[in-house]
Amino acid sequence: MPVQAAFQDGITKFSSKPPGHDAARQRENQRRHRARVKGRICELEAALATTQSRLDDALKQIDELTAEVCRLRAITSSSLETSGTSTPxxxxxxxxxxxxxxxxxxxxxxxxxxxxxxxxxxxxxxxxxxxxxxxxxxxxxxxxxxxxxxxxxxxxxxxxxxxxxxxxxxxxxxxxxxxxxxxxxxxxxxxxxxxxxxxxxxxxxxxxxxxxxxxxxxxxxKMTHFNPLGHISIGVRDYSVSRAFYTAALAPLGLQLVYDSGPVSDPSTGKVRTLGYGPDEEHELINIFEYQDVAPPGPGFHLAFNAPTRQAVIDFHAKAIELGGTDNGAPGVREHYGKNYFAAFVVDPDGWRLEAVCKVSLEQEGASET
Structure with missing residues (x-):
């Protein structure tokens, strides 16, 4: 056993690697590490710059909104004047x-x-x-x-x-x-x-x-005028055409599609395609039924809708013409009906005569919008 140990001590280790190899490898590893760290720093700096830019934009928007709130509050405060005794x-x-x-x-x-x-x-x-x-x-x-x-x-x-x-x-x-x-x-x-x-x-x-x-x-x-009129029903020949027409034309007047029976129709069972329009589902003011033998009345009959503004009358007329209606009177004041009688007239695709009218003066309309 002592002889074997002495023999091993006499053997010199041999390596094919050149002198200084380990030091060069260590320096290369350090260089790569520094490069990775530097790249990571660049990524973080870019992300920080982007985040800072977004933060600056958000702070700017907050300042703008705060200023707008202050401006609107100032306008509200200045436009409201105390008059008389207040009542809760x-x-x-x-x-x-x-x-x-x-x-x-x-x-x-x-x-x-x-x-x-x-x-x-x-x-x-x-x-x-x-x-x-x-x-x-x-x-x-x-x-x-x-x-x-x-x-x-x-x-x-x-x-x-x-x-x-x-x-x-x-x-x-x-x-x-x-x-x-x-x-x-x-x-x-x-x-x-x-x-x-x-x-x-x-x-x-x-x-x-x-x-x-x-x-x-x-x-x-105002508790003084009784209105017995509940709703109006009319007949049309084409459900799809009328749906597109009335949905677009009545929208400026504050009326929307509140009921739609769907595309299925079977007149033999009494089931016909039906549309309903009103300000909401609980107030269906106009019903539209699909029948092939529709015969709208002639001159002397028409349906008139109240419009909230003159622009609503203009929009009603434009949408009606766009969706297949016929012009029966361009938007404008009809002084023979009244100095503020701003109306427009159209005929729907089935021959129904329609009118939209705004009787509010420009001064009243402007005051209501402020």
Whole structure:
């Protein structure tokens, strides 16, 4: 055993690697490591620059939104003037969401009030209980859609109508137009078109023209006028053609497709394809049935729709012509009907004569939009 150990100690180890190989390999590994670290640093710096740019854009947008909120609040504060003794108004709550009710001070919107010949004066709304939360369950405003705070919408309706108008009725009027808050914490909003669609002009005994909201399918206007008309039904030859025509033409007037029986039709069983239009599903104002032997009445009969604005009349006429209707009178004022009688006339693809009319003056229309 000692002899073997002595023999092994006498053997010299041999390697084919050149001298300094291990040092060169170590330096190469270090170089590669530094290159990887440097590349990683470059990636992180690029990501940091991108994130910083996005953060700067977000901060800029926050500043712009904050400035816009301050500007709108300043405009609202300056446009609301206190007049007379205020009366608390309870506007209830929206049925679509369980919303907290808070107390918020607001003055009467005198710029939106329309003078009347009656002895009653618009009620001041310096104190209004408003469902003024973010309304997360409500749909957001559509791009380019004009909206107004629900608090202000309540005030406008309250100032222009009887003081005993209940909140449930107002909520029913505005239900299709409720939108969630534009800016968190600013309160829910109401689509302006829906608010205006609840108004129609009528003549008082002395000829003074005022504007009062009419809830869809209602039976009373300011508790003085009974409306016995429930809905209107007409017949058409082609379900698909009429569906496209009326859906487009009635949209500017605040009427949408609220019922569609579908494409199946069997007249032998009494089942015909049917369409229904109205402001919402609970108020179907016009029914359309498909029959092959339709015979619309001749001159002297037509269906007239109230339009919230003159632009709505123009849009109604344009859409009707675009979808197969025939021009029967371009948009414009018919002074022989009234100085503010802005109307347009078309004939639908089956021969039904239709009219859209806005009787609101330009001054009243401008005041309602502000």
């Amino acid at each position: 108004v309870d506007t209830g709550h929206h049925a679509v969401a369980d919303l907290s009710v808070i107390e918020e001070s607001i003055d009467a919107i005198s710029s939106n009030a329309t003078p009347t010949s009656t002895t009653a004066t618009p009620q001041s709304t310096a104190s209004i209980k408003d469902s003024n939360s973010d309304c997360p369950l409500l749909p957001p405003p559509h791009p380019g859609e004009s909206t107004i705070t629900c608090r202000d919408a309540y005030a406008i309706i309250r100032d222009r109508n009887t003081p005993d108008l209940d909140s449930d009725t107002m909520n029913q009027w505005l239900k299709p137009g409720f939108r969630r808050a534009v800016v968190p914490g600013s309160g829910c909003r109401v689509e302006t078109h829906v608010l205006l669609a609840r108004y129609r002009p009528f003549d008082l005994q002395d000829g003074a023209r005022v504007t009062s909201p009419i809830p869809p399918h209602t039976t009373f206007i």
